[in-house]
Amino acid sequence: MIFKVYYQELITEVPVREKTKTLFIEANSERDVRTKLAKNPYNIEFVTPVDNAFLEYEKQKEDFTVLEIE
Structure with missing residues (x-):
């Protein structure tokens, strides 16, 4: 599943x-x-799952990339 994370760069x-x-x-x-x-110094505000129509909408943006962190 893909999640959208809203964050500040510094904790x-x-x-x-x-x-x-x-x-x-x-x-x-x-x-x-x-x-x-x-391990990142992010101040995570909100995490939300992205699927169906919302995912298709986000994919249309030119800066859409999915991080794959193990």
Whole structure:
């Protein structure tokens, strides 16, 4: 399953909408996503599964890439 992660680049940053970044990652669950990203200094705001029409919409964006972290 593919998840969309909303995050700040530094764990010390306060979440501000204008500075929020996103990435897509393949994982089995939200817990798996957070485990895979634990070594990064990200302040993760929100993790949501992406499927069906939402996934097709996201794929149309030119910067759409899915991270594959083991």
